[in-house]
Amino acid sequence: MNLHLRTALVLSCLFLSCIASAQGRSVCAGLLCSPKGAGLSLQVDSPSGSEVEILNLYADVYGLPSERTKDVGIVLSYTHNYILKMFSTPDVSAALHSGVGATCGYVHDYEKGVFSKSPARFLEKNMGGIFCLCINAGLSVDFERNLTIDLSYSFNPGLHIRTESSNNSLRVSLYKLGFYYLLAPQLSLLYRF
Amino acid sequence: MNRAFPYKLFLTLLLCLLPLSGRCGEAGENGARAAGLHPRLEWGIGETFYRYHSYNFDSQEGYRIRGEFKGADFFTNAEVYAGVDWVMGKHFSTSATAGLCGIYRHSRCIPVNIRINYYTSSFYNDSAVVFLQAGTGIKTRASVQKNALFLVAAGGGYHFSLTRSGTALDLLLRVQGSSDHPDLVNPESSGTVEKRNIRKNDAYYCALNFSIALSF
Numbered sequence: 001m002n003l004h005l006r007t008a009l010v011l012s013c014l015f016l017s018c019i020a021s022a023q024g025r026s027v028c029a030g031l032l033c034s035p036k037g038a039g040l041s042l043q044v045d046s047p048s049g050s051e052v053e054i055l056n057l058y059a060d061v062y063g064l065p066s067e068r069t070k071d072v073g074i075v076l077s078y079t080h081n082y083i084l085k086m087f088s089t090p091d092v093s094a095a096l097h098s099g100v101g102a103t104c105g106y107v108h109d110y111e112k113g114v115f116s117k118s119p120a121r122f123l124e125k126n127m128g129g130i131f132c133l134c135i136n137a138g139l140s141v142d143f144e145r146n147l148t149i150d151l152s153y154s155f156n157p158g159l160h161i162r163t164e165s166s167n168n169s170l171r172v173s174l175y176k177l178g179f180y181y182l183l184a185p186q187l188s189l190l191y192r193f
Numbered sequence: 194m195n196r197a198f199p200y201k202l203f204l205t206l207l208l209c210l211l212p213l214s215g216r217c218g219e220a221g222e223n224g225a226r227a228a229g230l231h232p233r234l235e236w237g238i239g240e241t242f243y244r245y246h247s248y249n250f251d252s253q254e255g256y257r258i259r260g261e262f263k264g265a266d267f268f269t270n271a272e273v274y275a276g277v278d279w280v281m282g283k284h285f286s287t288s289a290t291a292g293l294c295g296i297y298r299h300s301r302c303i304p305v306n307i308r309i310n311y312y313t314s315s316f317y318n319d320s321a322v323v324f325l326q327a328g329t330g331i332k333t334r335a336s337v338q339k340n341a342l343f344l345v346a347a348g349g350g351y352h353f354s355l356t357r358s359g360t361a362l363d364l365l366l367r368v369q370g371s372s373d374h375p376d377l378v379n380p381e382s383s384g385t386v387e388k389r390n391i392r393k394n395d396a397y398y399c400a401l402n403f404s405i406a407l408s409f
Contacts, residue, residue, distance in 0.1 A: 031405075033236060033405070065271060065295070065301075067298075067299065091355075091356035091357060091358070091360075092355075092356060092360075143355040143356065143360075144355075144356075145353070145355065147353070147355060147362065149407070189362070189405065
């Protein structure tokens, strides 16, 4: 089994263990959609309702829509969020939240050349592991019919560790996409159980 | 058809729809709104499952090269749209959207679509929805033939009404047909066949698309 599949398996097991540990607490689960990729999202409220833990497991598609690579990465992020402000109307209630946590995964990092002509536009660097801090902020809107829509942005400063394809040596660099993805909104459609 | 045609069509449609926004909030039965204009976001994925491509061009040495492919061919694409829903009555609405979508390998376009929706209940209630869609688009990558693409689709899904003011979530499935004029690889040299040598180059794709839409 290659490193890519092993990483996906480990991150999926971590995600499932978090779901199992949330028994007895208020849980929302659903789909995560973003320009970064798509996957699953889980939100677990604290008993007091003033804190929320957000866990995202998604396929990272950097370079795939622009046909620069055929590789799909995998990312797991966890943040512990605090409710900063709540709003409510007769139909909906909304909460502004922010928090920190960690992100790990196995992905491609940013490379120049998206507007270049072939073959300079293809991603040259190997995929690698990322280990990042995750700073998250967003707005969560609860509708009457057990549906929650969460719009958030996350900032992931951290490291990208990969092997060089030329000599197989290990290379550690700053994970640049962690900064650029600050501009990518994350929209989660969640069902409240 | 020139490349500006889709933009002009979209602007014309927007200008036609704007005066109608005055009907927003018109009361219907039981105090519910019967008409209105709602911004819409839609995104999803599509799986191309059938491709037909027929081409015919002059080689550099003057002889004719013909080719044809028809059959199952799978390729996954993504799409994202923004636009407006105009609720025209209890059962009908019209959507005008523009965005970015993949058609096939190396073929992405900026489409402008018009969709007629029929709701079994109404836009402001939970309802099954069926629709017909047609559109046109321009390719994002510079290609040899700059003709506009055409897209037609039919589908259905379920419309979840989230608030009384018209916020709604749609889960939609559709079958889409699209036309294209893909670049032809020159068998005699690297690169593509020049436009002046192409006599015929038509491709048609069928795809199954799943999308999620939010109306506000």
